[in-house]
Amino acid sequence: MSGWSGPDGALESLSPASGAVVLAAHAGAWERGVRELAKRGLRPLVVVAPWPHLPRTQRLVARLRARAGVKTVTRGFAGWRVAVEHLGQGSAVVFLIDSTLPGRRGRRALPFVAWSIAAPDAAVAWAARQGAALWVATAQEGGFHLQVLRCADGSMDAAQQDMNCPQRQLADRSVALLREAIERLPRAWAWVRPMAILCIALPFLLLSCAPLQSVPMLPTDPQQWTLEAEAVRWTGYLESSMQVTFSANRLRGSWLEGGAEGDFRGVRIVLAGESSEPQGEILAASAQGRWPEGPLQLNQVSWALTSSVSEKISEEFLSGSVPMLLWEGGAKLSCAGCVLEQLELGGPARGALRSD
Numbered sequence: 001m002s003g004w005s006g007p008d009g010a011l012e013s014l015s016p017a018s019g020a021v022v023l024a025a026h027a028g029a030w031e032r033g034v035r036e037l038a039k040r041g042l043r044p045l046v047v048v049a050p051w052p053h054l055p056r057t058q059r060l061v062a063r064l065r066a067r068a069g070v071k072t073v074t075r076g077f078a079g080w081r082v083a084v085e086h087l088g089q090g091s092a093v094v095f096l097i098d099s100t101l102p103g104r105r106g107r108r109a110l111p112f113v114a115w116s117i118a119a120p121d122a123a124v125a126w127a128a129r130q131g132a133a134l135w136v137a138t139a140q141e142g143g144f145h146l147q148v149l150r151c152a153d154g155s156m157d158a159a160q161q162d163m164n165c166p167q168r169q170l171a172d173r174s175v176a177l178l179r180e181a182i183e184r185l186p187r188a189w190a191w192v193r194p195m196a197i198l199c200i201a202l203p204f205l206l207l208s209c210a211p212l213q214s215v216p217m218l219p220t221d222p223q224q225w226t227l228e229a230e231a232v233r234w235t236g237y238l239e240s241s242m243q244v245t246f247s248a249n250r251l252r253g254s255w256l257e258g259g260a261e262g263d264f265r266g267v268r269i270v271l272a273g274e275s276s277e278p279q280g281e282i283l284a285a286s287a288q289g290r291w292p293e294g295p296l297q298l299n300q301v302s303w304a305l306t307s308s309v310s311e312k313i314s315e316e317f318l319s320g321s322v323p324m325l326l327w328e329g330g331a332k333l334s335c336a337g338c339v340l341e342q343l344e345l346g347g348p349a350r351g352a353l354r355s356d
Helices: 007-012 030-039 055-067 077-088 121-130 158-164 167-184 192-206
Strands: 020-024 045-048 071-074 092-096 109-111 116-118 133-140 143-149 227-237 243-256 259-272 278-291 296-305 319-327 350-355
Touching: 020 030, 020 121, 020 167, 030 055, 030 092, 030 133, 030 143, 045 077, 055 071, 071 077, 077 092, 077 121, 109 167, 121 133, 121 167, 133 167, 143 167, 167 227, 227 259, 243 278, 259 296, 278 319
Parallel strands: 020 092, 020 133, 045 071, 045 092
Antiparallel strands: 109 116, 133 143, 227 243, 227 350, 243 259, 259 278, 278 296, 296 319
């Protein structure tokens, strides 16, 4: 299995006496991924939903996993007891959280890719009580990325949860990371729905009933997906060699080649010279359109510039605000005559976008 990133940092957070709780989804080659954990000496245990109508198949899958050093238990009191013992031995317990539906026993609903799933509040709270590390395994090209979720104080101490580390915040963050990874690489998850539909529809097909004809296939083109991403960040350069950093607290829209399109919230644009010395920033409450090629309309805009950004702007106008600003791909800014129009940006931007 190649393409793993982050395992060294994840292993540093692991305690020999408390193990790790891994939150994952049915994305990528996840069965090979959990075998990779076994190869790294983590003795993983997978907590799965029961298959009440396929007991033989479930036992067969469990035996195949066991050959690779992966243990399997089903959800329920008996499974939890085994998981507690396993975690106490410094091992990893894996939860595939995209198969848990909301609405039962007060489970919170969180948006996922094609539907809502139950928030993994119980798994996060259990990890905190056991003092275990909390990891999220997201699919990437050729492998997975392991990310450690930590409290504000860097711990997973259950006694500090209410003040420093709300469990809901960690649960929401884990689902957001998994969702964003799938939206960036939809083919890693797109097989799940067609396979499930085929398994459900096969008996009907044998009875000359074809429900597949009325079920739309999941689109695999990323531009057809509506995504919700947090902590969006783009860094690049304009043709004038000015360095630009664009960030947004939240995006609802779609990924583009080297950028994104949609509704941005909490926007910040930082301008810097060739030496990376900051020359000013532009803030906006929201923005709609495309970044970086534009057009992008920014709303409720304010700015704070340094005297080095342009000789044309006098000192009294280095800060100010306007209701609306139009970013036209780095070629120019339009704001009904405000001083930002005097900035010599030079031309289109080039760079890379990511979401933390």
